Amino acid sequence: MSQDSNLQADYPWIKTPLVASAPMLNIATAPLSVAVSEAGGLGFLAGGFDVSPLESNLEEAVQLVKQSTRLEPFYAGTGILPVGIGFLNWGADLTKSIATIEKYRPCAAWFFGPKSIPDDLRPWAEKVRTVTDGKTKIWVQIGTVAEAIAVAEALSPDVLVVQGSDAGGHGLAQSASIVTLVPEVKDALAKRQIKTDTISLVAAGGIADGRGMAASLALGASGAVMGTRFLASSEAKIARGYQDEVLRASDGGTSSVRSTVYDRVRGILSWPARYDGRGIINKSYIDAVNGMSDEENRALYEEELRKGDLGWGPDARLTTYAGTGVGLVNERLRAAEIIANVIQEAQDIIRRLKE
Amino acid sequence: MSQDSNLQADYPWIKTPLVASAPMLNIATAPLSVAVSEAGGLGFLAGGFDVSPLESNLEEAVQLVKQSTRLEPFYAGTGILPVGIGFLNWGADLTKSIATIEKYRPCAAWFFGPKSIPDDLRPWAEKVRTVTDGKTKIWVQIGTVAEAIAVAEALSPDVLVVQGSDAGGHGLAQSASIVTLVPEVKDALAKRQIKTDTISLVAAGGIADGRGMAASLALGASGAVMGTRFLASSEAKIARGYQDEVLRASDGGTSSVRSTVYDRVRGILSWPARYDGRGIINKSYIDAVNGMSDEENRALYEEELRKGDLGWGPDARLTTYAGTGVGLVNERLRAAEIIANVIQEAQDIIRRLKE
Structure with a gap:
């Protein structure tokens, strides 16, 4: 080679x-x-x-x-x-x-x-x-x-x-x-x-x-x-909940999305404007698309942290950053x-x- | 092979x-x-x-x-x-x-x-x-x-x-x-x-x-x-203006964008909602992002048709559908x-x- x-x-x-x-x-x-x-x-x-x-x-x-x-x-x-x-x-x-x-x-x-x-x-x-x-x-x-x-x-x-x-x-x-x-x-x-x-x-x-x-x-x-x-x-x-979500997710082009919401809910606000991040679609994203304020979304994220490994998943809020190749993993x-x-x-x- | x-x-x-x-x-x-x-x-x-x-x-x-x-x-x-x-x-x-x-x-x-x-x-x-x-x-x-x-x-x-x-x-x-x-x-x-x-x-x-x-x-x-x-x-x-724009455009990931605006300005409104189209960024797109109504944008597109081959380009309005590989062409x-x-x-x- x-x-x-x-x-x-x-x-x-x-x-x-x-x-x-x-x-x-x-x-x-x-x-x-x-x-x-x-x-x-x-x-x-x-x-x-x-x-x-x-x-x-x-x-x-x-x-x-x-x-x-x-x-x-x-x-x-x-x-x-x-x-x-x-x-x-x-x-x-x-x-x-x-x-x-x-x-x-x-x-x-x-x-x-x-x-x-x-x-x-x-x-x-x-x-x-x-x-x-x-x-x-x-x-x-x-x-x-x-x-x-x-x-x-x-x-x-x-x-x-x-x-x-x-x-x-x-x-x-x-x-x-x-x-x-x-x-x-x-x-x-x-x-x-x-x-x-x-x-x-x-x-x-x-x-x-x-x-x-x-x-x-x-x-x-x-x-x-x-x-x-x-x-x-x-x-x-990596948290077990995060890793399990990576193993679960498939059809990476539609199950993941590029967005800044996953930074905003975690209070990370200093990335230059040209960047965002690709993560598995979850409730933080869905709520943001439906018009929820960053303040409320972030508060819900903070609460979700108490759930530990159960805080990850499509119906949860902790961030699963992953690429479209997630379905191959x-x-x-x-x-x-x-x-x-x-x-x-x-x-x-x-x-x-x-x- | x-x-x-x-x-x-x-x-x-x-x-x-x-x-x-x-x-x-x-x-x-x-x-x-x-x-x-x-x-x-x-x-x-x-x-x-x-x-x-x-x-x-x-x-x-x-x-x-x-x-x-x-x-x-x-x-x-x-x-x-x-x-x-x-x-x-x-x-x-x-x-x-x-x-x-x-x-x-x-x-x-x-x-x-x-x-x-x-x-x-x-x-x-x-x-x-x-x-x-x-x-x-x-x-x-x-x-x-x-x-x-x-x-x-x-x-x-x-x-x-x-x-x-x-x-x-x-x-x-x-x-x-x-x-x-x-x-x-x-x-x-x-x-x-x-x-x-x-x-x-x-x-x-x-x-x-x-x-x-x-x-x-x-x-x-x-x-x-x-x-x-x-x-x-x-x-x-293909119109010469369209083809010339394909030959000109480079850095396809940033010079092109996925959007429905190029259908809307041409009055093509029946695509199922899950689709859009990738085209070279031009004034139709920029104006749409800046809040121009579809009606006005479409009227400007119709006017642009009179320019013929000069109607294509980043500072013009006729649609240049093309993929991110445009810079390789x-x-x-x-x-x-x-x-x-x-x-x-x-x-x-x-x-x-x-x-």
Whole structure:
């Protein structure tokens, strides 16, 4: 299977094709991210918009890496932590984040959601490169061709995470799926002769198994990020009610919807206006569509928190962020099984297509 | 490359993988549909919601087929016309349509947009099969897993056209892209043991070149339908202004939008409520978002018609239905070139992925 030599050089423990786990807020903590890297993928820790819990997560990740036969030699030899960190740049504190990166030297820093793209990301990219002497690679998530060009020209990232409309959780309210976005980004960079030999494209949004992976490679990506699939992993830090809802939901294109209501009921109001989030349709959404005020909707959400695991579901109110691939996720698996299955299935598909 | 033996048996002139052209209203007339089949694809004539012009289109198609070295022997030997017809079932007259099918015996009848799915399609499927003794194959366009299961169980179609959210023109207002929809439909049919050996899946929505085709095959489809790509074919019956706008537009995920406004300004008000259409953002859309009444918006549209080719564009009002793949369409080509390019590129990708 075709290899991306930049990815292989930067993350020498990975298998081909690259499977990365998304830095899902509150869920992608040390156990999941290290398990993904341990299995030959690239795990991202969620740094989010409030980086105060990040150091304790990284401490735990360091301990887990030291216990890993696959990862420990790389870490001992390079001092680079074989997991990445994802930041929500509209909220994350730059100074604290850079200090943390300098101290823990993650293999990658993933930027997403700045107030202004690419301008607000310039100091992030510069400082990350300075404090780790370029060892921490720069990943930037984009959702349009214009964003891809602007980021590529301004920052020369190592990886562009090309996120399509099927993705769960946050993304652009208005975008194409990876079916057209990945090829159009690829063409646009090539046409402008922008470092196409050094910027790898990684697809995100709707990839939940080897079929999505093989499709991503066919579209021109070097690998794929999966979020929803890892929500149903054993290592995800996720409430049982949330995980059960991910396993239950099907027909992802109609059972999920893009909306800002799931932020509003939780009082998260600082995302730049161009973003919303895809979640499974529940009572918060239905009530909002029917005209309920945010104040009342939020109060009902707060009450629902008392129900614990019973607070998730189509007739409940706790948020189930998930992508349209949710219907392809029907089994709780270990991260290692997920990654092995995706790689094997993608390879089988490519072999069969050739026949 | 993997073949679908049902498709090969039913349409013996096709090349692998199957490229079908969408039955785009007013645009997919005899020259385009016959050119597509002549090139080894499967061309669909637009029957639409008003089938009164259909017979004259079919007369022209018959004449063109008789002049085709590739198609004439099949037509002479079987009496089956090697082009299909697409119907918008919420409007098309059943009796007239069946009489036309009996007379011209197209190789396929494609159903889309019934008021009730699958119930309103039962008489269509039954009568088509009766009057052509099963020679006219039944294609049904679906946009959710639930629709796919219902249609497969009720009608045993020969082909399910699995349309994702990237598609241009009409489709479900709420849906996934083919990235998740094709595999989830495939799994859902297999799980219910519904004729998976006799129902072929053909992907639609966002496929504009060999990358989209190779991705469709990886996702589990046996071929792909292209609409937007054929808008920029030499044989499309399309205004120069419309075609130029398709060639100009880029960044399809943000330059296009799903909306009902493009129907409303043209006084087309009978589509079932679950559908809308994807078109390039223009003044009709912007004004509607800013609160202009449909009446005023429609009056401005009517005025714009006088501008002819200058009536298309982001600062104009005539409708440019197109999918998110519009940014991949940068060159006017003959249908035969489009098809040859797609097949060649898909084969090259699959070969390269295997290396």
